[in-house]
Amino acid sequence: MKTLSLLAATTALALGLAGQAAADEPVRVGFVYVGPVGDYGWTFQHDQGRLALEGEFGDAVETTFVESVSEGADAERVIRQMAQAGHDLIFTTSFGFMQATATVAQQFPDVKFEHATGYTRLDNMATYDARFYEGRYVTGLIAGHMTESNIIGYIGAYPIPEVIQGINAAFLAARSVNPDVEFRIVWANAWFNPALEADAAATLIEQGADVLMQHTDSTAPMNIAEDAGIWAVGKASDKSAFGPNAQLTSIINNWDSYYIERVQAVMDGTWEPTETWGGIGDDMIVFAPFHEAIPEEVRAEAEAARDAIAAGELHPFTGPINRQDGSEWLAEGETASDDELRAMNFYVEGIEGTIPN
Amino acid sequence: MDFGINPVALFAGLVVAATPLLFAALGELVVEKAGVLNLGVEGMMIIGAVTGFAVGVATADPGFGFLAAAAAGAVLALLFGLLTQFLLSNQVATGLALTLFGLGLAALIGQPFTGIRSPSMPRVFVEGLSDLPVVGRLLFNYDLVVYLGLAMAGLVWFFLSRTRAGLILRAVGENHDAAHSLGYGVIRVRLMAIAFGGAMAGIGGAYISLARVPQWTEGMTAGAGWIALAIVVFSAWRPGRVVLGAWLFGGVTILQLNLQAGGLAVPALYLSMLPYLVTIVVLVVISADRRRASLNAPACLARPFHATG
Numbered sequence: 001m002k003t004l005s006l007l008a009a010t011t012a013l014a015l016g017l018a019g020q021a022a023a024d025e026p027v028r029v030g031f032v033y034v035g036p037v038g039d040y041g042w043t044f045q046h047d048q049g050r051l052a053l054e055g056e057f058g059d060a061v062e063t064t065f066v067e068s069v070s071e072g073a074d075a076e077r078v079i080r081q082m083a084q085a086g087h088d089l090i091f092t093t094s095f096g097f098m099q100a101t102a103t104v105a106q107q108f109p110d111v112k113f114e115h116a117t118g119y120t121r122l123d124n125m126a127t128y129d130a131r132f133y134e135g136r137y138v139t140g141l142i143a144g145h146m147t148e149s150n151i152i153g154y155i156g157a158y159p160i161p162e163v164i165q166g167i168n169a170a171f172l173a174a175r176s177v178n179p180d181v182e183f184r185i186v187w188a189n190a191w192f193n194p195a196l197e198a199d200a201a202a203t204l205i206e207q208g209a210d211v212l213m214q215h216t217d218s219t220a221p222m223n224i225a226e227d228a229g230i231w232a233v234g235k236a237s238d239k240s241a242f243g244p245n246a247q248l249t250s251i252i253n254n255w256d257s258y259y260i261e262r263v264q265a266v267m268d269g270t271w272e273p274t275e276t277w278g279g280i281g282d283d284m285i286v287f288a289p290f291h292e293a294i295p296e297e298v299r300a301e302a303e304a305a306r307d308a309i310a311a312g313e314l315h316p317f318t319g320p321i322n323r324q325d326g327s328e329w330l331a332e333g334e335t336a337s338d339d340e341l342r343a344m345n346f347y348v349e350g351i352e353g354t355i356p357n
Numbered sequence: 358m359d360f361g362i363n364p365v366a367l368f369a370g371l372v373v374a375a376t377p378l379l380f381a382a383l384g385e386l387v388v389e390k391a392g393v394l395n396l397g398v399e400g401m402m403i404i405g406a407v408t409g410f411a412v413g414v415a416t417a418d419p420g421f422g423f424l425a426a427a428a429a430g431a432v433l434a435l436l437f438g439l440l441t442q443f444l445l446s447n448q449v450a451t452g453l454a455l456t457l458f459g460l461g462l463a464a465l466i467g468q469p470f471t472g473i474r475s476p477s478m479p480r481v482f483v484e485g486l487s488d489l490p491v492v493g494r495l496l497f498n499y500d501l502v503v504y505l506g507l508a509m510a511g512l513v514w515f516f517l518s519r520t521r522a523g524l525i526l527r528a529v530g531e532n533h534d535a536a537h538s539l540g541y542g543v544i545r546v547r548l549m550a551i552a553f554g555g556a557m558a559g560i561g562g563a564y565i566s567l568a569r570v571p572q573w574t575e576g577m578t579a580g581a582g583w584i585a586l587a588i589v590v591f592s593a594w595r596p597g598r599v600v601l602g603a604w605l606f607g608g609v610t611i612l613q614l615n616l617q618a619g620g621l622a623v624p625a626l627y628l629s630m631l632p633y634l635v636t637i638v639v640l641v642v643i644s645a646d647r648r649r650a651s652l653n654a655p656a657c658l659a660r661p662f663h664a665t666g
Contacts, residue, residue: 036575038471068575153618186617194577196610198570199374203614206366219472220570227477242474242572353620 027266029053030087031065032078034094035192041217041236042191042253043067046093046116049255056260060267071096076103083108089266091259092116094191095160101125112271114262117162119342121273128258131279133165133341135251136213137173137316138280138287138306139233142248143211144174144181145298146231153204154185155197155214155221159355161344163215168348169316170213175350177301183351184209194220205230211248222246231291238288250288257283277338281310317341322349365494367608367615372503373569375607377402377561377578379506381585382592382599383513384557389589390517391550392530392657396452397437399582400459401430401555402562407463409563410475410573417476419567423502423560430559431552433459438551441661442544448659456582464575475571478502502564507600509557514596526550530655533662543662558582580633587636593653609635 031050035043050063064087069078075097082090083104089112092101098118105113105125113125121127143152152174156163167185174181184207186200197216201224204212212232214221219242225232226243234240234250258276265271278284287306290299308314319330324347330336347355381398388395405426413422437455440446478500487497517523528536529546537543565581566573584606591605592598609631 036471038468039574040472044472184618184620186614192574193579194570194572194574195565195579199370199610200614200618202370202373203611203618206363206370207615207618218574219572223474223570223572241472 026060026062027057027089027263028085028087029061029063029263030082030085030090031063032069032075032082032090032092032094032097033065033067034069034071034096035217036068037065039192039217040219040239040242043093043217044237045253046091046255049259052256053259053263057263061263069097076100079104079113080107083111087111089114089263089271095162112266121275123273126262126271126273126275128276128278130253130255130284131277132162132215132251132253132285133169133316134279134309135285135287136166137169137309138302139213139249139251140170140173141177141305142290142294142298142302143170143213143231143233144176144178145301146248146294147174147178147181147211149208149210150178150180151182151184151208151210153201153207153209153212154183155200155204155212155216156185156187157191157216158189159187159345161342164344164347164355165341166215167351168344171351172316172321172348173305185351185353187356188216190216192217194218197221198224201225202228234288240288247288247291248294249290252286252288254284254286279309280306281312323347324349324351365491367611369494369498370611370615371604371608372499373607374611375603376503376506377564377569377581378585378588378606379510379600379603380561380564381558381582382588382603383506383509383596384554384561385585385589386592386594386596386599387513387517387526387557388550388554389658390530390594390655391526391547392533392655392660392662393441393547393551394448394452394659395434395437395455395551395554396449396586397433397455397459397582398554398558398585399578399580400456401433401558402459402565402578402582402585403463403576404433404459404466405430405559405562406566406578407467407470407562407573408559410566411466411470413475413563413567414470414473419476419478422475422567423563426559426563427556428559430555430557430562432555434551434555434558435548437555438548442547442551445661445663448661460576467573467575470573471575473572475567475573478568478571500568502560502568510596510600517596527655530657533657533660537662537664543664547662558585561585584633584636587640591636591639594655595653606635 033043037043037047050065053061053063066078069075071094079092079100091114093116095117098115098120101113101115102120105122109124115127117129118127154167171183184204186204188196188200197218198220201212201221205228210230212221212225214235219239222232222234222239222243225246231248232243232246233248236253238250238252240247315335317336319334320332321330323329326349381402385398408429409422409426412425413419437451440451441448487493525541526546529543533543562578565578588599588602591602613631
């Protein structure tokens, strides 16, 4: 009897302590990455956001990550493990994690999920994305001015709307300042395959490209551009360490403030399954320093475009714009709606080649 | 339609893309000629890639990188040798395990080396020759390792067909019992062949991380080791044909990129598949005539040797 009451007392004490600990416990935030944190691109930038969380909240937040998770069955296992391990908020940072995230989110209604670049939302699953095409418009302007061969090489990952938006935005901008410019487009069929991206870059240079743009994650194209002595525009992260002479600028994905905002919302109990699509104006897209060899008037023009996009005065897709086959897409003054952008599956007029299916 | 493809540039590109395959396949050729089947080429290549890169960065000299890559590949291969030659483990299973082990170990070693630029590879520039309009580009504008690969093909051919040591190695691969009864050290010869194969695979891997990309990333050999294995069968165990095979397989990759850049509307998925499709087709064609295929395959390939008496 005595033992029993002792046991009961201990249990009560333990429970009480546990209850108190829960109140002071840090918010546990998990990240699932598709590549290595050292890719100096997509995943690297998400990890910078994770580090920004630690810098902002200190001991009030505890972060973990799993890197190089493939976009298959493995993703669901990793996300479920994270949910089971007691995370409060889990960010899954690749389009291919969408289904796995939704499946696990339904099984763990008390855990909050955030999926990058997808469209599935649930009561406990939000989505977030950046308007990469805004950055591509500004860099397209610079590329159009800087090319001397009038051939811009473009390495795409997969022919999905996000990448096609980027190609079209960059092309429209480049053509607007240089009517002779041509795009040569190669699909790597991977987000991250350095050897193939390097070969693709070399091939584009062979075909006369003197400015490279990439919508893949590795630093290999920047490396190749540096060795070949041509220009390149970086993607996702500042890649100037790999091409100090080659990098015109880089479109940097800045997730820091978004992550901080969302964790704050969890702490305040105001978290909602929102849909975020931020651009230059939200500081989600920022630029690496412009190369000093860019002439002053080009720099001014690019900065003006950047600021106009940020202020909402300039939309990269403003009519008149025709589709590749010559049919009208946007009439004079008309701008593309978000829904149209999300479904974009055609090149604009002037781009050679066919989008593979 | 020419799709804007410059044949000279195409050839120059394929020679570079083929070099890692050439090294790995030549190494494996010698290993198989000695009667050993080492399926761990991919694992040895990736270990070579990471070691070569790490040492190349640390010493700021790609030459040391390649030496270290060769050494690392050979050490890993000797692990395979220890297991298969002394402990008589199954060669196929051990080789597969070696690939898995190599990929994991390389990822671990490579952690601190992601996102670093490698020292650049000097090109062999011959005054007057490299400037020649077409020939200069075709023949005289590569780094030293490309020429070394071609020289190795000649050396391997010479060794296997024109030297006594090469004859002994082939005897060991064709009939290890007979070679043993003549007093040749079967295990010793095979271990040397295995180490050579590992060193060559290591150099091939290092060429990817030091010259072709050039940077270190996890899993960057991306199946090149398996293609090298296919090339050995494709070549019917002849060094000259290994060169052709490597160029063909390397060329398919470069060609699909050129076709795309030229605006040809072939779905990228099919283009990415092409090297592997060619591998399958070649293997099917070669194995269609069983007598011809077995004519050249070393008779004791993958058979364990245990000295009795």
